[in-house]
Amino acid sequence: ETGVTQTPRHLVMGMTNKKSLKCEQHLGHNAMYWYKQSAKKPLELMFVYNFKEQTENNSVPSRFSPECPNSSHLFLHLHTLQPEDSALYLCASSPERGQGSTEAFFGQGTRLTVV
Amino acid sequence: AQSVSQHNHHVILSEAASLELGCNYSYGGTVNLFWYVQYPGQHLQLLLKYFSGDPLVKGIKGFEAEFIKSKFSFNLRKPSVQWSDTAEYFCAVNPISGGYNKLIFGAGTRLAVHP
Numbered sequence: 001e002t003g004v005t006q007t008p009r010h011l012v013m014g015m016t017n018k019k020s021l022k023c024e025q026h027l028g029h030n031a032m033y034w035y036k037q038s039a040k041k042p043l044e045l046m047f048v049y050n051f052k053e054q055t056e057n058n059s060v061p062s063r064f065s066p067e068c069p070n071s072s073h074l075f076l077h078l079h080t081l082q083p084e085d086s087a088l089y090l091c092a093s094s095p096e097r098g099q100g101s102t103e104a105f106f107g108q109g110t111r112l113t114v115v
Numbered sequence: 116a117q118s119v120s121q122h123n124h125h126v127i128l129s130e131a132a133s134l135e136l137g138c139n140y141s142y143g144g145t146v147n148l149f150w151y152v153q154y155p156g157q158h159l160q161l162l163l164k165y166f167s168g169d170p171l172v173k174g175i176k177g178f179e180a181e182f183i184k185s186k187f188s189f190n191l192r193k194p195s196v197q198w199s200d201t202a203e204y205f206c207a208v209n210p211i212s213g214g215y216n217k218l219i220f221g222a223g224t225r226l227a228v229h230p
Contacts, residue, residue: 002158031216042222043205050215090159094209094216102147102166102209104218106159 003027006091006107013081014115021076021110023091030096032074033104034066037088049074050096081114088112117142119208121221128196128228136191136224138206147209148189149218150180154202162204165189166211176200201228 004025013019023032034046048056049068063085065077074091088111094104122137140146150162163174170182180191189206206221 002160033218035220043220045217045219048215048217055215056217092159092218094218096216102211102216102218103149103161103164104207105161106151108158 002105002107004091004093004105004107006089006110008110009108010111010113012113012115013078015081015083017081018077018079020078021089021091021112023074023076023093023107025072025091025093025105027093027105028095029093029105030071031094031102032068032071033092033094034074034076035090035092037090037109038086043090047076078112081112083114086113117208117210117217117219119206119219119221121204121206121224123224124222126224126226128226130198130228130230131195132228134191134193134196134200134226136204136206136226138189138191138221139187140189140206140208140219141187142208142210145211147211148180148182149207149209150174150178150189150191151205151207151220152202153205153223159205162191196226196228198228198230200226202226 007022032049036044046060047066067075088109090109091107092104120139147166149164151159152162165172165182173179205223
């Protein structure tokens with residue numbers, strides 16, 4: 001248990017569906033991240049939020065839409081995905097710099113399959 | 116753009132062999148450095164971290180890493196591996212001079228240890 005909880009753990013969706021991934025942390029962290037982990041590819045940073053503000057969008061297609069309503073919750077809204085978007089989506093959180101180490105804590109991930 | 120390079124994608128060792136995994140990063144400013152491990156079917160876990168002080172850092176399970184600033188490197192070592200070290204290892208960098216948190220990962224190294 002890392003203190004970062006992701007739901008659902010598994011998701012199968014059609015290309016015309018709309019779904020959302022949820023991430024929650026109660027570690028008091030102010031930075032939250034979405035990563036995509038695909039087979040045979042590096043762990044790809046998608047989005048970063050610091051103090052609820054988006055500070056990084058790593059050229060992610062608009063069919064992925066993040067939302068950070070507060071420092072404890074992060075969502076990834078999905079619509080009209082493609083089969084190549086099938087992957088493990090990981091959420092992480094870390095303390096803000098100035099609080100010591102910026103070590104990130106990861107959730108278990110959501111295994112997404114687009115059919 | 117900032118990047119992290121891990122030189123070995125797959126490493127196969129026998130138990131008791133010594134391990135060294137290479138990691139180089141491209142960023143000229145101050146960094147926090149990390150090694151994470153992902154055991155089969157489990158979430159990413161922190162192995163060790165460097166953010167200031169002694170460049171030789173010790174982590175869990177007998178792992179250590181040395182930060183060599185002049186070489187932009189943070190190589191991971193273990194003098195004698197065990198079968199239970201079979202996992203994927205990721206080097207990560209947070210370029211903390213950038214104003215906000217941004218954790219960038221290398222492609223990972225899959226380590227297989229044979230009894």
